[in-house]
Amino acid sequence: MDALLFSGTAAIALAMKRTAAFSVETLSVQSLINRFPSLTEFSERQKPVKIVGLLFSAGWCPxxxxxxxxxxxxxxAAKANDVSNLSVYYVSSDRSAEEMMKSCNHSVFQAIPYENGLERSALKRHFKTCAGVERQEVGVEDRQFGVPTLILLDQASGRVLTTxxxxxxxxxxxxxxxxxxxWKALLEK
Incomplete structure (x- = not known):
């Protein structure tokens, strides 16, 4: 996020502009699983989650x-109230597996394994979201979002609920x- 201070109205307008400018094709659940195998956990539960989050982040990022x-x-807090509604996956932009282990709270988040760099890069390219320093490395030419970004998906349809x-x-x-x-209200739209 920028160091600039925005008025409440300007911040809302910026958020709306960012969400409107972002568009990726909606993926079916099966398509998500095929493209990003580390996400299969949310679909294998007896009661699948309703919302899947992808948290693009790095421990070195202020x-x-x-x-x-x-x-x-x-x-x-959401998990304490209703475990079945939300599962968030950490998509690391950390420099090493050790750095990721320190920055990802594994008691709260699932994680795309650090060793699975191809899948992490594919998620970053698909959602056009990565740290600025890794744009070239992961092949994100037209980056929409940096880190941290939490993108929420409707588990049933793969539709982006919010960025x-x-x-x-x-x-x-x-x-x-x-x-x-x-977030639950976004499922109804």
Whole structure:
């Protein structure tokens, strides 16, 4: 996130512009599983989750260090209230597996294995989301989002619900039920 301070109206307009500018094809659940095998866990549960989150992040990133703990708090609260509604996967931009182990809270997030660099890169290319320093390495020419970014998907359809999950968590870290209510309402649209 930029260091600039925005008025509430400007921040909302920016969020709407970012979401409107972002478009990837909707993937069916089977298509998601075929393209990104590490995501199969959410579809193999007896009661599949309703919302799948992809948290693009890195431990070395100052914005991630500031905002990801707020995402953790919201996700942890959501899981405590209703485990079956949300599963968030950490998509690392860390420099090593050790760095990822330190920066990813595995008690809150699933993780795309660090060793599975091809799949992490494919997710980054598909969602046009990565750290600026890795754009060339992962092949993201027209990056839409940097780190941290939390993209939420409807598990049933693969439809992108929002690309603004981090900001939702930052704004409502003290009222995580508001965040989950908002995300559940997006399922109905």
């Amino acid at each position: 914005d991630c260090q500031k905002d990801v703990p707020k995402v953790e708090a919201v996700v942890q 603004d999950g981090v900001n939702d968590c930052v704004r409502h870290v003290d009222t995580p039920e508001k965040v989950m209510d908002k």
